[in-house]
Amino acid sequence: MPIESIEQRFTGRLKQRQDEHLYRHRPLSFSPQQPHMQINGVHCINFCSNDYLGLANHPKIQQRLIEVLQNQEVSYGSGAAHLVTGHHLQHHLLEDEIADWLGVERVLLFSTGFMANLAVLQTFAQKGDVILGDKLNHASLIDGALQSEADFKRYPHLDTKGLEKRLKAAKSAKQQAIIVTDGVFSMDGDLAPLDKIQELAGRYNAWLIVDDAHGFGVLGEQGRGTLSHFKLTPDLNTLQIGTLGKAFGCGGAFIAGSNTAIEALIQFARPYIYTTASPQLNAVAVREALKIIKQADNSRQKLQMLIKQFRKGVKNLGLSLWDSPTAIQPILLENSEKAIQWSEALKKQGFWVAAIRPPTVPQNQARLRITLSASHTPKHVEALIEALKSLANQLPCTSTQPAPKK
């Protein structure tokens, strides 16, 4: 690398991003997180948050926060790392409650899902091991794998044959294999075939790490996630990662696993040890959110109904709708320019839907990522379908390439 100024290094790169329609902006929100929002000064219905159960602005959680602040039971900040004085009773109770809910030995809280994923791969994948990751895993799992000292191999999306081939190779090389997958894929909405993957893990003595950021709260009995959706129970070589900023409507993350696994994280995980504990008040909010989630069958059913309504309404519009059974409903538009054009046109009609472009998704797979929430009404969804219908007649949509069928 030449010696150069920051200006010299980045001016060209930033310009190139713009030319390729890949430049990113941060939409500025002026309202609480909820279906009706004001974003960049536009009044709109928000169809791209991950607040699947409408808990980000829930009156019961607000009430509880006011109560604990008035009683002076907690502060906002935690003041220090968990290993210093940051580990409050509220964090501790929350960990126990999540562990009980999931039926695992222990749970450990993290400040973000990104950090939890870095921690889990740094700690458990050691030199000589091989990490086997689904090609479409979340960026944080990829970074975690790249930062660990283990070998890192990726298998084609959802391809259990491809995975088994790599497991066989690991076995002959006498390498510990660590399978890493999203439970629900964040940009695609499809599910990892965890039944087959768990069976393979058992057969090859591999460890299994499931990042269920989009499954917890939404799928499975009492919202216990993708494993529960497949009626599976985690064994001692399984770790689950959950985020608390999506269906939980709060912030932070957790890792769920065996007592030994959690102790290993407390002793060795640098993204756990060297960071301030999340705010005490957040732990209070998540505890309340968990109570709601356990009893949220009505919301989960409503969400399923909205998903059906949306898919049925969009089916015959000539759009390339991804084959997704979850609240994440992508419409493939291939190139970034088209994705932005659609997103902007929807904005003009009062719907906020993000255009997702490379490198977040693979080349030529730019898309609208529509997410549904139990806080939407059938009327909201109906209005979105009508808007898509009118745009499908005006704008170039897809598709030389149909959405992949599974």
Ligand SMILES: *Cc1c(COP(=O)(O)O)cnc(C)c1O
């Ligand atoms: C959002 C997300 C994360 C990161 O979680 P944060 O708490 O937002 O940092 C990790 N994995 C997946 C699959 C996600 O969707």
